Amino acid sequence: MITNFDQVFELLRSKDRKRMVAAWGVDSHTITAASLAIAKGIVDVTLVGDKDKILAVCTEEGIDHTIFTIIDNKDELKSIAQAVAMVREGSGDILMKGLCSTDKYMRGILNKENGLLPPKAVLSHVSVIQNPNYPKLIVMGDMAVIPAPDFKQKIAICKYLVNTAKALGIAMPKVAAIAATEQMLEGMPACVEAALLAKLADRGQISGCLLDGPLALDVALDPESASIKKLNSGVAGEADCLLFPNIESANVFYKTNSKLCKDVRQAAIVAGAMAPCVLSSRADSIDTKLNSIALAALTAK
Amino acid sequence: MITNFDQVFELLRSKDRKRMVAAWGVDSHTITAASLAIAKGIVDVTLVGDKDKILAVCTEEGIDHTIFTIIDNKDELKSIAQAVAMVREGSGDILMKGLCSTDKYMRGILNKENGLLPPKAVLSHVSVIQNPNYPKLIVMGDMAVIPAPDFKQKIAICKYLVNTAKALGIAMPKVAAIAATEQMLEGMPACVEAALLAKLADRGQISGCLLDGPLALDVALDPESASIKKLNSGVAGEADCLLFPNIESANVFYKTNSKLCKDVRQAAIVAGAMAPCVLSSRADSIDTKLNSIALAALTAK
Numbered sequence: 001m002i003t004n005f006d007q008v009f010e011l012l013r014s015k016d017r018k019r020m021v022a023a024w025g026v027d028s029h030t031i032t033a034a035s036l037a038i039a040k041g042i043v044d045v046t047l048v049g050d051k052d053k054i055l056a057v058c059t060e061e062g063i064d065h066t067i068f069t070i071i072d073n074k075d076e077l078k079s080i081a082q083a084v085a086m087v088r089e090g091s092g093d094i095l096m097k098g099l100c101s102t103d104k105y106m107r108g109i110l111n112k113e114n115g116l117l118p119p120k121a122v123l124s125h126v127s128v129i130q131n132p133n134y135p136k137l138i139v140m141g142d143m144a145v146i147p148a149p150d151f152k153q154k155i156a157i158c159k160y161l162v163n164t165a166k167a168l169g170i171a172m173p174k175v176a177a178i179a180a181t182e183q184m185l186e187g188m189p190a191c192v193e194a195a196l197l198a199k200l201a202d203r204g205q206i207s208g209c210l211l212d213g214p215l216a217l218d219v220a221l222d223p224e225s226a227s228i229k230k231l232n233s234g235v236a237g238e239a240d241c242l243l244f245p246n247i248e249s250a251n252v253f254y255k256t257n258s259k260l261c262k263d264v265r266q267a268a269i270v271a272g273a274m275a276p277c278v279l280s281s282r283a284d285s286i287d288t289k290l291n292s293i294a295l296a297a298l299t300a301k
Numbered sequence: 302m303i304t305n306f307d308q309v310f311e312l313l314r315s316k317d318r319k320r321m322v323a324a325w326g327v328d329s330h331t332i333t334a335a336s337l338a339i340a341k342g343i344v345d346v347t348l349v350g351d352k353d354k355i356l357a358v359c360t361e362e363g364i365d366h367t368i369f370t371i372i373d374n375k376d377e378l379k380s381i382a383q384a385v386a387m388v389r390e391g392s393g394d395i396l397m398k399g400l401c402s403t404d405k406y407m408r409g410i411l412n413k414e415n416g417l418l419p420p421k422a423v424l425s426h427v428s429v430i431q432n433p434n435y436p437k438l439i440v441m442g443d444m445a446v447i448p449a450p451d452f453k454q455k456i457a458i459c460k461y462l463v464n465t466a467k468a469l470g471i472a473m474p475k476v477a478a479i480a481a482t483e484q485m486l487e488g489m490p491a492c493v494e495a496a497l498l499a500k501l502a503d504r505g506q507i508s509g510c511l512l513d514g515p516l517a518l519d520v521a522l523d524p525e526s527a528s529i530k531k532l533n534s535g536v537a538g539e540a541d542c543l544l545f546p547n548i549e550s551a552n553v554f555y556k557t558n559s560k561l562c563k564d565v566r567q568a569a570i571v572a573g574a575m576a577p578c579v580l581s582s583r584a585d586s587i588d589t590k591l592n593s594i595a596l597a598a599l600t601a602k
Contacts, residue, residue, distance in 0.1 A: 133561045143481070147489050180444070180552040188448050190549050217556040218584070225560070228584045248491050248550040251481040255518040256557040259526070260434045283519070283529045 002168045003137060004130050005265050008294050011169075012042040018093040018297040020278075021046045023083035023105060024076050025098035026053040028061055029282060033289035034096070035063045040290070042297050048083040049098060050074050076100055080108035087275045088116055093300040096278040096293065109273055116273040122146075122156035123272040125279070126164050128295055129257050130265040134221060139164045139173070140242040143250035144279075145270060151193055154243060155206060158197065160271040161241040162209045167299045175201075176220035176239035177213025178249065182229060184214060190245035197243070209241070210234045217242075217253070258288075267291035269299065276300050303469045304438060305431050306566050309595050312470075313343040319394040319598040321579075322347045324384035324406060325377050326399035327354040329362055330583060334590035335397070336364045341591070343598050349384040350399060351375050377401055381409035388576045389417055394601040397579040397594065410574055417574040423447075423457035424573040426580070427465050429596055430558050431566040435522060440465045440474070441543040444551035445580075446571060452494055455544065456507065459498065461572040462542035463510045468600045476502075477521035477540035478514025479550065483530060485515060491546035498544070511535045514544070518554070559589075568592035570600065577601050 002008055020037070022030055025047035031054065034045040047054055051072035058065040073079040080100055086092045095116065097105045109116045109123070117123075125144040128137050141157045142149060149157060158175060165173035177194035185191045194213030201211035212235035218225040223237035244250035257264045266288050270277040276296035280289045303309055321338070323331055327350035335346040348355055352373035359366040374380040381401055387393045396417065398406045410417045410424070418424075426445040429438050442458045443450060450458060459476060466474035478495030486492045495514030502512035513536035519526040524538035545551035558565045567589050571578040577597035581590045 131561050133563065147481070147486075178549065178553065180448070180548040185448075188548075217553050218560050222560045225584055244553070245549050246547065247481040247489075248479070248546050249553045252479065252518050252545070252550045253553050253557055256554055257561065259519050259523045260432050260558065261562045262434065283526055 001136075001170055003135065005267070005291050005294065008168070008291070008298060009040055009042065012294055012297055017042060017044050018300050019044050019046070019091065020094040020096055020293065020296070021048060021083045021086045021092035022096040022098045023080040023108065024049045024100040025096065026050050026057065027099040028057050029289070030096065030098045031057050031063060032061055033280070033286060033293065035067060036286065036290055037293045038067050042294055043094065045069070046071060046086065046092065048073055048079045048086070077104065080104060081114060084108045084111070084116055085114060088114070092275070094276055094278065094293070094296040097280065102279065102281070105279065109270070109277060116275060116277070118274055121272050122153055123270055124153070124157045124160050125268060126160050126271045127254055127266060127268040128164065128291070129254070131257055131261055132263050133261070136240060137168055138242060139168070139240060140244065140250060140253060142244070142247060143254045144247070144268070147247050149246070151196065154193060154197060155200070156272065158206060158209070158211065158243050161243060164271070164295070164299055165240045166208070170240050173209045173240040174235040174238060175209050175211040175241040175243055176215040176235050177211060177243045178217055178220060179214035179245055180216060182215050182219045182231060190214065193245065212236065213243070215239070265291060267295040269296045271299070302471055304436065306568070306592050306595065309469070309592070309599060310341055310343065313595055313598055318343060318345050319601050320345050320347070320392065321395040321397055321594065321597070322349060322384045322387045322393035323397040323399045324381040324409065325350045325401040326397065327351050327358065328400040329358050330590070331397065331399040332358050332364060333362055334581070334587060334594065336368060337587065337591055338594040339368050343595055344395065346370070347372060347387065347393065349374055349380045349387070378405065381405060382415060385409045385412070385417055386415060389415070393576070395577055395579065395594070395597040398581065403580065403582070406580065410571070410578055417576060417578070419575055422573050423454055424571055425454070425458045425461050426569060427461050427572045428555055428567060428569040429465065429592070430555070432558055432562055433564050434562070437541060438469055439543060440469070440541060441545065441551060441554060443545070443548060444555045445548070445569070448548050450547070452497065455494060455498060456501070457573065459507060459510070459512065459544050462544060465572070465596070465600055466541045467509070471541050474510045474541040475536040475539055476510050476512040476542040476544055477516040477536050478512060478544045479518055479521060480515035480546055481517060483516050483520045483532060491515065494546065510542070513537065516540070566592060568596040570597045572600070
């Protein structure tokens with residue numbers, strides 16, 4: 001079982017390098033993160049975008065441009081479409097966002113004819129958090145893509161969390177369906193849906209994981225809180241995955257970790273497409289960007 | 302301006318001691334916390350409950366029972382009603398929960414004839430968090446009492462947050478209405494209500510504070526994130542108060558602080574009744590219980 005990001009990189013070095021394609025990968029953030037991922041030995045990188053810009057950034061940043069495959073394309077939208085097509089047609093294992101806006105990038109992925117959507121796909125955002133005050137990596141969702149997940153979408157999110165936890169070497173991930181309390185209060189939709197998810201898992205209708213809910217966050221992560229509340233739960237106190245009831249609670253959890261906790265490391269991908277998609281933002285640290293590439297490589301086919 | 306709980310205790314020592322009444326205050330947790338608050342010089346304490354039990358706990362814990370006023374009442378529900386009545390009739394400034402369940406305690410407060418509810422009252426849970434990675438105390442709500450605040454309740458919550466921040470010496474508190482993003486996405490109710498709250502404040506319909514929203518948590522608390530996003534906001538990066546869109550996100554924020562951040566100190570009260578009500582649970586640390594008594598004393602009339 002993997003408990004930190006250093007171990008993720010170690011594991012990846014023992015595997016075949018994945019092929020990453022950066023859509024409109026023309027800016028110093030993308031190119032620097034990609035070069036560091038190459039240096040770590042975890043991916044080969046194709047940059048799709050304006051070659052003149054790419055070479056200029058490489059010169060400016062002191063990066064040897066020959067470590068990349070560069071596909072010259074002067075148009076932003078066409079670059080995105082070309083990068084998406086490469087992944088769809090099997091010449092890339094991971095898609096990465098470059099300088100383009102999230103909106104344009106997601107539209108490229110979501111394009112019905114030429115995008116990366118399998119039939120009936122649910123795209124969802126999966127994050128992994130390493131916090132020194134928890135003994136394991138925390139896999140969580142969805143803090144960025146599905147605004148108000150309905151019950152079916154929660155089942156899909158659960159599947160992505162479990163797949164990610166399994167890629168991290170956890171044979172039977174423990175999933176906590178989070179609410180504001182561990183009591184089943186029928187007036188609170190988060191409690192009700194968590195209880196229903198737990199029962200689906202009890203009946204084997206969700207398989208491959210232990211799932212319990214509703215669980216408040218303290219009870220999900222802290223063995224002492226779980227023991228004080230005397231819960232009969234195989235998940236409480238030692239959750240691997242946190243399935244949040246809404247985007248606000250997930251977003252708050254992720255950002256409280258990054259802004260108010262020390263020595264936290266994070267990663268995030270969009271799951272549910274034909275290949276994992278890296279969707280980092282300017283505000284992300286280089287460490288988060290690199291970890292996100294590693295998470296994509298780990299979960300790619 | 303007060304930036305940590307030590308300063309709260311200092312400030313209280315310079316003021317008249319408040320009178321706290323503990324409802325069914327017969328257990329070692331309540332009696333110990335109350336004795337420490339007396340030792341800090343911030344409250345006088347009346348314990349309402351079975352005197353035999355109280356004296357036995359005092360003996361067991363090595364606490365001098367003469368520091369308390371003890372009102373003998375062998376019945377749990379009647380003790381709650383008696384404690385509530387004392388506060389309603391002005392012989393107490395703060396109510397505290399003893400061994401009784403939260404449910405029974407809240408029913409005592411909410412009792413229409415003999416409770417502590419002013420007309421049209423909205424009761425709400427206000428927490429204060431001291432986190433070493435933020436330069437100020439964070440005042441937040443509602444993580445425990447209002448399951449799904451509607452717009453009017455959010456206005457009431459805002460008022461309690463602002464009153465609490467003012468009691469902490471902040472003349473013009475900065476309130477962030479939290480959502481998953483700082484963009485005004487009309488499909489997300491949390492964004493819409495945050496935007497409307499901000500406009501109410503712009504128009505002076507909410508006064509006594511600077512309020513902005515929607516703000517994601519990182520942008521609310523981190524000046525660097527606020528600057529990267531280039532927000533024109535007097536609140537972003539330096540919020541005093543966090544107004545959460547739902548109970549789940551508030552609960553997750555409070556508990557991520559207590560379980561995954563180091564050296565965090567917390568306090569919580571129920572605001573909106575005729576007097577502040579301390580509502581701590583068995584799972585709370587002694588420090589949190591003491592801080593909560595201090596917060597109640599600070600915000601009591």
